[in-house]
Amino acid sequence: MLFEALRHVPDEAAVATVTDFDRVRARLGVPDLTSADLMTDRFRFWEQAPGAAVLLHEGRLRDQNSLFELDYGFTQDDVDWELGFTGNNTSGFVLGFRPDLDMGPVRTAVADGAGPLAGATVLAEEHLLVSGDAAPTDAQSWADEPWTAAAGAQPADSYYLRSGRDACIPLEDTLGGEATVEDQERVLDRADLRSLDRIDAVALAFTGPATALALLSYAAPPAQDEVNRRAALGDAWPGSDDSAAYADGFTSATALPVTGDPVGVIRLAVRNPRAAAAVAFGDLLPFAVCGDVRLLPEPTGL
Known part of the structure; x- marks a missing residue:
């Protein structure tokens, strides 16, 4: 799923996020949930x-689920995964619909300019809807990085990804x-940040409600x-x-042994799923x- 999503993220993008709704449905015991199911089950x-x-x-279609259900016969419950990306004057999103959905009504909704689907493109054979600056299938994209x-080898509910010159966070x-x-x-007194090596990409994979893996990509295998x-x-x-802080979302971080690959891995314990997302x-x-x-x-005091 992740590779399919990342092939639509243009090279120049800075940050991308992906959520696998299908994986979450399976965890909650409703792997086949769709818009055809009872409203109570979907709620x-x-x-x-x-x-x-x-x-x-949280589901790009959810705010207008009633519109899409009544007028077009599909809803957010027919979306298996969602990608969004931003940065460096690019933005866009991709919705991956369930493989047995009739994409004709989705195409009609796009033609009608319904809700957030206005201006989007339907790739019917792939059951995808792409919007904004999403890269064409045959273009250079993050999937080529x-x-x-390493990120794709970690099945996850959601991924937070950074790459290129924006890989690290100021x-x-x-x-x-x-x-x-x-x-x-206070931070600079406690940690020597200036001696840290440059990272080329960051992938934070939320593997479960209480676990995550941070994968840091380097030009060469990092030292332990x-x-x-x-x-x-x-x-x-x-x-x-007054606001969200790292400790609200995570309780611990443990570096895993370096293997000789140009990727360092840190295992994280999630304190609270909602806070970790924030x-x-x-x-x-x-x-x-x-x-x-x-x-x-x-501060100058002026």
Whole structure:
């Protein structure tokens, strides 16, 4: 599933997220749930799903499910997976529909400009709907990047992915929008960020409601100490009483043994699925911080 999704992410994109709704349905004991099922069964799934998995998408069609069901005969419950990507003046999304769905009504909904499907393209044979700057099937995409093999080998409910020059996250972003110079200094006193190696990609795979794997891609196999230090960075990050913080989503991080591949792996324990999703979307991920630190400006008092 992940490779099928990533082949529509253009090279220049910065961040991509993927959610496998089909995998979550299977976990909740309703692997074959579709729009043909009872409304009560479908409501129950969406009530349970956010606690049973880290969902990086809540379902692009859900807000207008009634419209799509009454006028076109399909709903979010017919979507097996969803991809979204942004960055560097690109944005878009892809919906992967169940393989036995008649794509004719989806094409009609697109032609009618229904809801978020306006301007999209239907790839009927592949049961896909692509929108925005999604890369054509035969174009260069993230699926061609060497690090995607490691990410694809980790089946997950959701993936948070960064690549290219935006692979690492600036320190001020990992600290959150309310971060102060004191927060920054506290981290720099506890951790030597400037000695960290450059990473070429980050894949955070949420393998279950309480587990995740962070895969860090390097130009060459990393030293064990490099991965160990990145795993320990969460201990240096301050919490927050006003907004989401790394510690709200995760309780521990453990570096796995380096194998000789150019990928370092950190096993994470998820504290709360909803909070972990907020932490990922907020870029509040210490293990992915950039080593070239840009300092926050000192307040002038003016």
